[in-house]
Amino acid sequence: MAGSSYGKLFQITTWGESHGRALGVVIDGCPSGLPLSEDDIQAFLDRRKPGRTKISTPRKEDDKVEILSGVFEGRTTGTPISLIVTNTSQRSTDYGEIANYYRPGHADYTFDQKYGFRDYRGGGRSSGRETIGRVAAGAIASKLLSTLGIRLTAYTRSIGPITIDEKNFDVQAILDTPTCMPDRKASEKAEAYLADCMKSFDSAGGIIECKIEGCPAGIGEPVFDKLDAELSKAIMSIGAVKAVEIGDGTQTALHRGSENNDAFRMQDGRVTKATNHAGGILGGISDGSAILLRAYVKPTPSIFSKQQTVNKQGEDIEITIKGRHDPVIVPRAVVVVESMAAIALLDAMLVNMGARVENLHKIYGK
Amino acid sequence: MAGSSYGKLFQITTWGESHGRALGVVIDGCPSGLPLSEDDIQAFLDRRKPGRTKISTPRKEDDKVEILSGVFEGRTTGTPISLIVTNTSQRSTDYGEIANYYRPGHADYTFDQKYGFRDYRGGGRSSGRETIGRVAAGAIASKLLSTLGIRLTAYTRSIGPITIDEKNFDVQAILDTPTCMPDRKASEKAEAYLADCMKSFDSAGGIIECKIEGCPAGIGEPVFDKLDAELSKAIMSIGAVKAVEIGDGTQTALHRGSENNDAFRMQDGRVTKATNHAGGILGGISDGSAILLRAYVKPTPSIFSKQQTVNKQGEDIEITIKGRHDPVIVPRAVVVVESMAAIALLDAMLVNMGARVENLHKIYGK
Amino acid sequence: MAGSSYGKLFQITTWGESHGRALGVVIDGCPSGLPLSEDDIQAFLDRRKPGRTKISTPRKEDDKVEILSGVFEGRTTGTPISLIVTNTSQRSTDYGEIANYYRPGHADYTFDQKYGFRDYRGGGRSSGRETIGRVAAGAIASKLLSTLGIRLTAYTRSIGPITIDEKNFDVQAILDTPTCMPDRKASEKAEAYLADCMKSFDSAGGIIECKIEGCPAGIGEPVFDKLDAELSKAIMSIGAVKAVEIGDGTQTALHRGSENNDAFRMQDGRVTKATNHAGGILGGISDGSAILLRAYVKPTPSIFSKQQTVNKQGEDIEITIKGRHDPVIVPRAVVVVESMAAIALLDAMLVNMGARVENLHKIYGK
């Protein structure tokens, strides 16, 4: 309720500050019997690790995860899974001076307004490091979904003005390129664009796209807890995301009904849609086609050019931010988007289990 | 949890189908002592009423609200406020034949997949009439917020390709024009555009903008329940909304950090921002400047041209939808967006009341 | 969250005051496909109706329920079921004078302290009439549970010093006797005891017992949401209940481990317990034997003898309560206990559906 928990039945609670002793997450409500190891989770965490390339912060963060509870003899027990990552590479001295002023584009001012003071070291709780817990939980949700034939694929769609070309789509490139773009040519252009940003002490934004394939029809609740509403909250809760869209999203505002409606057609004896402008969700409920969503990410607020701000004494000042910061958040946020989508979908699937009386009979019938 | 409730402390639960006996909402958690009459609520409901102009359905819906509980001697008592609107103008015969097929762009197919069958009359629970409960509750939230100096203003920003010109901004026009645009010239153009859509048996989409002024800094929880995340869920849960953005939203993906960051400046002894690209929210917490959000609305799926679909027997068929439908959802959804924003904000303000120990002392101190 | 809702997945929200226009309940999360009619619900409501005998208030309350939504062609649709009972027999004049003082044993004082003022007519929201919504929802939960072979039986165990004798147990007597005791002899004694209470302008308390048979093992969550914890909250939330116990309950404090432990034994190839001191719940999870709970109900606070209290002017005064009041709450609360137990159990069963990965495969597997 105080906002560090997400989910109704698959409920995750993240904790930890950028420069505290550790960060972690507790996952309550993970069904029992899922094979799970630290390697499963580490693989996801490694996708958000910095320091992999010249376009990310030179900070070294090992981010080794430990499972403290909820797994026994290699399988989830149904009880809370506690995951922890110990902080090792925090140089608090870099952050000492930001205690006294408010960085533009950051949460320094709003935290002070809300709580009266803040843990200013590295952004404290508002740091991107908070997403460690999300990604660790997302690894578990994704693994469980995969046993049901559901696959999530997130990637960078654009960085600044550079957008992927669907014709060059190459899944492997998502993991290979430093931009997490599924288009190697676009990725090279984006790297050049970022190099230019860095030269001018500036940063860039971009778009992350996530595709969910294999989701059965019928998931999502019809009114406030529509599947698209839940996904929107989950994705918008990621720091730096400023817009979310489903399917054709913003473009639908320009469409006419005749071009936006997806015709239903029979194919191989099953109901399908001839097109998918809706992005796999109708009336808040999955329709069996691929779910498509996009997150618009703002440029990194930590830039190295001079900026105007105020200090705690209420004086106008000019600052230059120091430290180690990514020139773009997008590539490292790709796995965060994928994780939040997986968590939101799994949670909706658990909630939906009791939608029909016949489902109760399937589980409890004699 | 099954999705017909919204809010943690200011909790609304809507119920009712398009063609059932009645629709309504229960508001639990409204603070005591707010002066409230049926007129306060009716004024909001009248803003979503159809039949006002040639661009909306000729259906007549009186939609008279009754307060059944929770108000005593003209003030809210703190206990649940039950509001009901009796259905009077439902012609079920219009909808008989849709029982047997799935309308493109509607929730017919997904409801059947989720629940095994559906109340097909007029869309049942997935009808736009469900928003009556949201708007009735929004009237109360708005009234309470106004006592704290918080004003919400929602309006149509665009219909199809026609967008308002900020230079013509005229608040009164929101209530006067059939498009709910704050720009009379744009509204006329939009009306012409809609007339054209109707002539070709087609429909249009558009964008709704909502501005919240007077919100104190500090509202919203820092991680999953960010104010922008809550607003996104609230807005995306409105049928036909396919994208949500905060502040510069989708545009931030193209910005550089140096243009996107809002400088802090002292003004009249108070911290302000020189610009407001962030749309009034930093790190998920309100920063004291105006909150700005935009909802992208798809074109009405009920169009009168021929469409392809399948029936319950699993046959490809061609249909022509009958009945009375708006050629654009946007104008009638304006007050729904305003309502959901008010509800989400008030709820966040209630949650925030315990953010500091000193707040408990203000309420409980001796 | 403001307390008029109960349940996580089978969520009920009650509304209405004793002397308002109507009272009701919205049930969200009822699975689709359950045959349901107003008669099903009325049968439960009739069990809590007053005026059946000389030991209950001579008020006539017809309490006719109407289904306003959520049922189509005789079956639940999965969407919110809105039930309403219109108030018809309220004589507000009886209650005028209690506006100015605080009745001992009632919530008058605490409502004023919480909300600043109260709807004083007939107790307003704190009236026993609020339980109409609980019982209406309980009828639905019970019906659904019965399709799974789960039966709940609640009855009066004692009134004042008169307790049933297990040897005389007669289920039919629960419905036949004015006391709802399953022992006709005890019931006659209890009636005599109540007649004596009434003669001295006094009232009596008692104990309600509820037995749940046919519940599968495995229901309930292991830590805070233990099945016994959920039942305790559900039962203690009924006005006038001052203690709740499971199985041997208070007596276990006097037992030794050797007499309190229930031995497990094989019977007909199934694990059973030789005794049932635990009342069907071990570690917060149902064990497959009968669930047993007891609610201790205080005497009706509205008595007709003189009482000391204070008025709103802060003066000590002496009052004599008028109106029509039951000399004992117990018989009418029997169906309320049964209803709350049914609701709590069904909710726990819905939550438990996702306890194992294999359950997801049963619902979503191809």
Added chain:
Amino acid sequence: MAGSSYGKLFQITTWGESHGRALGVVIDGCPSGLPLSEDDIQAFLDRRKPGRTKISTPRKEDDKVEILSGVFEGRTTGTPISLIVTNTSQRSTDYGEIANYYRPGHADYTFDQKYGFRDYRGGGRSSGRETIGRVAAGAIASKLLSTLGIRLTAYTRSIGPITIDEKNFDVQAILDTPTCMPDRKASEKAEAYLADCMKSFDSAGGIIECKIEGCPAGIGEPVFDKLDAELSKAIMSIGAVKAVEIGDGTQTALHRGSENNDAFRMQDGRVTKATNHAGGILGGISDGSAILLRAYVKPTPSIFSKQQTVNKQGEDIEITIKGRHDPVIVPRAVVVVESMAAIALLDAMLVNMGARVENLHKIYGK
């Protein structure tokens, strides 16, 4: 939702198994600005530590708590407080053989039925060690409540047939005696009784009483979330508690209204009650007098005499439990009851902050 979280606004999530790497709790929603150190928490944990006397298990559990997040410069920041206790003294070999059978009175069987298998080492998640998280969180809730002048005092009221004598009430004895009884004489008798139990390889139950002084009137929600309902759930969720009562509790079933009603009287210009049969709660809302509750605790199920049970092969067997077990749970559960009561009360106080419009003006008014 999966039951390892408690609270709406002051929300705690416990995790960890008896013999896992560690146990802990995340507290989300603790208001900012509360001075807090590990010593504050350790003092509470030490009260539940075993090995202090001959009547508790000779296991040595150091249970040193570490604060991993949420506290900065000695004060709570408003963000999640993560507390961890590393397991050091677990001898898993003692528990190997219980993997194959179901201990009477324990949750072995029900965990297997729910989840398909279980972490059998030392009871896993159903171990009393789970309460470490509750007590750690309770220390924080208690400290915050104390700043508002609210004091909680829990103690052993009885062990088996030995009950304290109110005339001997001595607060210091709660901390001094191995029984946590506030009556040294009764404590000595209880010790003798326990020695006798141990001699016969048996165990004892008892009653824990908790008194809350200084709570303002007006706390608790009127219908389902009554303060007594919340306390009941919180207390009943403690393993081994089989009954909960408020005020005169079970005795009220025998009372007449005239003896059970508490008269209101003016005292020093304030409304008070002449007696307190209600235990400080009327209509689910605190009335300003002391809140009184009692938890009835069953005897330790782990006894050393022979017991009958079944094994996983479905055979009737006879077992003798080994290991180190307390002959009575009551003394170590005293601080758990106090903790859960503190958590439930603080949560209710946070929820109540928005009960009146005027409260919002106190926090947000200009």
